[in-house]
Amino acid sequence: MNDLPTLPHSDAERGVDHAAGLAAAAPSLSAPAASAAPAPPGQVGLTVSQILQSPLKMTVIVLAILLAALAWSTQSKFQRLRLDMAKSLQKGEVANAETAATVRSVQELAKDLQAKVTLLENRQVEAQSQQLALEQLYQDLSKSRDDWALAEIEQVLSTASQQLQLAGNVQGALIALQNADRSLARSDKPQFITIRRAIAKDTDKLKALPSLDLIGVALRIDTVIAQVDTLPMLSDAKPALPAPAVKPKKFDKQGKEIAPAVAAAPTDTYFGRAQATWQAWTHEMWTEMRQLIRVRKVDHPEALMVSPEQAYFLRENLKLRLLNARLALMSRNEAAFRTDMAAAQDALTRYFDMRAAAPQSAQAMLRQAEANNVAIDMPSLADSLNAVRNYKSKP
The missing domain is CATH 1.20.5 (Single alpha-helices involved in coiled-coils or other helix-helix interfaces)
Structure with missing residues (x-):
């Protein structure tokens, strides 16, 4: 503790x-008092009492x-x-x-x-x-169906506008506009009238464009590309024979065709048989003689001196020209398209035998393809896109 x-x-x-x-x-x-006067023994009680x-x-x-x-x-x-x-x-x-x-x-x-x-x-x-x-x-999920529909329409129209400007896909743009108008028509709301009016305006602009059959023109070019390897050239050893001349038909006053005169059949005599044999032999000889010597008029003499290796590269260069023209057609580049088409036709005329039917057909198809107007000013879908975006920006 x-x-x-x-x-x-x-x-x-x-x-x-x-x-x-x-x-x-x-x-x-009290001690001094006691010591001063000591009491006798018989006087103690008196002292206490005192x-x-x-x-x-x-x-x-x-x-x-x-x-x-x-x-x-x-x-x-x-x-x-x-x-x-x-x-x-x-x-x-x-x-x-x-x-x-x-x-x-x-x-x-x-x-x-x-x-x-x-x-x-x-x-x-x-x-x-x-x-x-x-x-x-x-909040994203609570958007109304109209907001989702407008967002989808804006995306479709934006894609269609890009394809229209880059590739000239008029049909795709028309389909996109029609689908957008159909979606707005299902909503059946008066506030969408402005958007539908803008879509109708852009649709009319696209329909007013001149028609251009890009697929048909591309198919003609592809057909010529496939025929380049089989086209006869002027430098070939055995040039193709010209197409046989077709005699014109004759008609009478009533419009009926006049049958050609039939030569009289030779008699069965010995003289007739000998004459027919001689004519057949002389005709065959004359045909062989004609094959030995052939006279042709060539505007470019260097085309006759092309070697087989050079002929191969000429054909490949012609194919490349036609492929470039096809790409220019798809990209709406009219200057490049017409330049490549002119170069391809010049090579076809310069180095190939134009008396044959195949080169003539190829040249005709190229001329038909070149006759199309590639450069067309494509309108934009800005009115429809602006109408949709303005409606979405409203509170």
Whole structure:
């Protein structure tokens, strides 16, 4: 047990010490009297009675007794007070230890709570971000069917406008405009009248364009490309014979065809058979003679001196020219188209035998393809697109 603190001397303690001093002094005061006049043994009772009869002495004795009792009572109370104070201090120390343990547990609990609060805050932030994403998704999904239809129409018209400007796909643009107008017609809402009016205006512009059969022209060019390897050239060893001349038919006044005169059949005589044999032999000889010597008029003599290797490259160059013309046709480049077509026809006329039927047919197809007007100013679908975008931008 810890030492108890010493209490300062109070007034009561000082009074007790004073009373004890007086009690100790009282016998010393009466001692001289007794020593001064020693009483005989037979006079003791008289002395006590005398003492009792003296009021001052009686008062001092009573006061000394009272002071002694008071001192004893005060000492007892003080001892009990010290014991109580010691118990109180022990209880205080125990309470302080328990308080310290409680404080440590509270601090640990506070740390755990802080960690949990931080985790909850992080989860709350994640929940808020997820909530914002869900709200955005809900707003996207909550769009009306008209908004989705307008967005789809805008995308279709934008694609059709690009194809119209780049590839001249008029039919595709018309189909896109018709589908957009059909979608708006199903909605049957008066606010779409402005958009439908713009679509109708663009449709009329496309329908007013001159017709151009790109597919037909491309097919003619492809046909000539496929025939280039079989076309006879002027430098070939055996040029193709010219096409036989067809005699014109004769008609009478009534419009009936006049049959050609039939030569009379030879007689069965020996002279007739000999004459027929001679004519057949001379005709065969004359035909062979004609094959030996052939006179032709060639505008470009260098075409007759083309070697087989050069002929191969000439044919390939002609194919490349025609392929370039086809690409220029699809891209609506009229200058490149006409340049390549003119070069292809010039090569065909310069190096190929134009008396044969195949080169003549190829040249005719190229002339038909070149006669088409490739350069056509294509209108844009800006009116329809602007009408759709203006409607979407309205609050």
